[in-house]
Amino acid sequence: xxxxxxxxxxxxxxxxxxxxxxxxxxxxxxxxxxxxxxxxxxxxxxxxxxxxxxxxxxxxxxxxxxxxxxxxxxxxxxxxxxxxxxxxxxxxxxxxxxxxxxxxxxxxxxxxxxxxxxx
Amino acid sequence: xxxxxxxxxxxxxxxxxxxxxxxxxxxxxxxxxxxxxxxxxxxxxxxxxxxxxxxxxxxxxxxxxxxxxxxxxxxxxxxxxxxxxxxxxxxxxxxxxxxxxxxxxxxxxx
Numbered sequence: 001x002x003x004x005x006x007x008x009x010x011x012x013x014x015x016x017x018x019x020x021x022x023x024x025x026x027x028x029x030x031x032x033x034x035x036x037x038x039x040x041x042x043x044x045x046x047x048x049x050x051x052x053x054x055x056x057x058x059x060x061x062x063x064x065x066x067x068x069x070x071x072x073x074x075x076x077x078x079x080x081x082x083x084x085x086x087x088x089x090x091x092x093x094x095x096x097x098x099x100x101x102x103x104x105x106x107x108x109x110x111x112x113x114x115x116x117x118x119x
Numbered sequence: 120x121x122x123x124x125x126x127x128x129x130x131x132x133x134x135x136x137x138x139x140x141x142x143x144x145x146x147x148x149x150x151x152x153x154x155x156x157x158x159x160x161x162x163x164x165x166x167x168x169x170x171x172x173x174x175x176x177x178x179x180x181x182x183x184x185x186x187x188x189x190x191x192x193x194x195x196x197x198x199x200x201x202x203x204x205x206x207x208x209x210x211x212x213x214x215x216x217x218x219x220x221x222x223x224x225x226x227x228x229x
Contacts, residue, residue: 042207042219056216091161105150105169106211110161
């Protein structure tokens with residue numbers, strides 16, 4: 001079974017430029033997550049999709065970040081314009097369940113991540 | 120916002136020793152996950168704990184969950200160098216969001 005794919009793996013841009021990341025989840029997984037992991041910190045959820053609908057984007061800086069998941073499969077995360085503090089690894093994860101029932105659990109599968117450096 | 124705290128943040132231990140990593144969280148949840156992350160790599164799932172008193176073991180790692188105390192522990196027995204990595208706990212909130220801890224960077228010294 002193919003895992004979660006992300007591209008590019010690395011990106012270096014200057015501040016105020018735009019950048020986009022792509023994620024292809026595991027086939028059949030309805031839930032897709034985008035996380036931001038700043039060096040030395042744990043992943044922070046930016047946005048969660050259920051199929052092509054947004055479930056939670058409360059921590060997404062909407063003035064500069066946007067994300068979409070057309071047709072409920074692939075997803076793109078965009079930053080426009082980028083700031084120095086956006087330097088981080090952007091992780092995509094997917095899972096097959098939305099709301100696990102009692103006794104069940106929601107296993108996330110993570111992609112390799114995209115390392116963004118903003119100069 | 121749900122808070123998840125881990126301690127210690129950094130842990131340096133000698134091979135063969137035992138130690139425990141602690142994970143405290145601020146709201147009710149009955150699903151607690153532990154992940155491992157090697158430098159420059161993505162996250163690898165280690166354990167999922169689903170109920171109060173749950174205990175899972177894999178090799179030299181054992182995880183437990185106390186939902187009443189909102190505490191999970193990851194115990195390392197007789198550490199070996201291969202266990203050197205960063206370990207994260209994560210809480211699955213009622214809306215199915217995941218909140219991650221700050222991470223514990225473990226270095227096992229020969």
